[in-house]
Amino acid sequence: MRNLNARAWMRSGSILLGLVTVITLSACQSTQERERLARQNDSQTCIEFGTTPGSIEFAECMLKQQDRRDNAALKAAEMQRAMSETTRNNTETVRRLGCEREAEKERKRGEKPRDCR
Numbered sequence: 590m591r592n593l594n595a596r597a598w599m600r601s602g603s604i605l606l607g608l609v610t611v612i613t614l615s616a617c618q619s620t621q622e623r624e625r626l627a628r629q630n631d632s633q634t635c636i637e638f639g640t641t642p643g644s645i646e647f648a649e650c651m652l653k654q655q656d657r658r659d660n661a662a663l664k665a666a667e668m669q670r671a672m673s674e675t676t677r678n679n680t681e682t683v684r685r686l687g688c689e690r691e692a693e694k695e696r697k698r699g700e701k702p703r704d705c706r
Contacts, residue, residue: 627658 628651635650636642685705692702 631655631658 631651631654632642634654635647638650640647640650688703688705692705695702
């Protein structure tokens with residue numbers, strides 16, 4: 590019975606390791622490859638909008654697609670920064686509340702309370 594459980598754990602561990610490897614390798618797509626795919630997607634979008642490759646309208650459409658992607662990246666970066674700041678603030682609040690709780694206990698025991706600044 591124990592041997593069966595150990596094999597099941599090893600099998601599930603191997604599957605998990607395989608999934609982590611696949612995800613990690615897929616994240617290693619080169620910058621040039623991502624840019625090439627983005628241009629290809631932009632080109633397809635502009636063609637679907639009815640513009641002809643090589644025309645002024647096509648070039649303008651491609652620039653708009655690039656602007657859209659750049660704005661999305663900036664928005665994502667700003668959201669990440671805001672989330673990081675919120676996490677930092679929440680961590681500090683939790684630390685301070687814990688410190689103040691301990692300081693109150695020290696006061697009740699007649700001890701000098703800690704400084705929670």
